[in-house]
Amino acid sequence: MTYLLIGTGAFLGAILRHLISSYLLKISFYGFPLGTLSINIIGCYLIGIFISINIQNKDLVGPFFIIGFLGSFTTFSAFTKEVFLFTNINGPIIAYLSALLITSICLLSTFLGYKMFS
Numbered sequence: 001m002t003y004l005l006i007g008t009g010a011f012l013g014a015i016l017r018h019l020i021s022s023y024l025l026k027i028s029f030y031g032f033p034l035g036t037l038s039i040n041i042i043g044c045y046l047i048g049i050f051i052s053i054n055i056q057n058k059d060l061v062g063p064f065f066i067i068g069f070l071g072s073f074t075t076f077s078a079f080t081k082e083v084f085l086f087t088n089i090n091g092p093i094i095a096y097l098s099a100l101l102i103t104s105i106c107l108l109s110t111f112l113g114y115k116m117f118s
Contacts, residue, residue: 002063009068017073031089033082037102043074044106048113 017039024035050065079102087095 005060005063006068006071009064009070010072011068013069013071013073017075021078031086032098033079033086036078036082037105040074040079040102040106041109043070044109045113046070047074048110048115049117051110052114052116052118 020039021035024038027034047066047070050061050070053059053061079099083095083099083102086098
């Protein structure tokens, strides 16, 4: 049952990531990876919430939402690819500062999601 929950969550998370990324790809901000940033902020916020719920309730939130859905919804490989491409457009200093900013915002988002629901 756990594998079915993980697989179903992963399927739904990947589909939603693709839909959001495709939509936000149409909105360009000087080549900035707006889709990946948005997905990672949303995903980090949600993982904070679901970690809080899972710790409190010890239910099936972990396999479906945390491992499956959010594991495939957010993806570090897409983030690194887009930072690399952003480097080619805007240079390494701006790209690495953007990566630092994105990582900081995502960590803050996880913290806020956790704190709001714990």
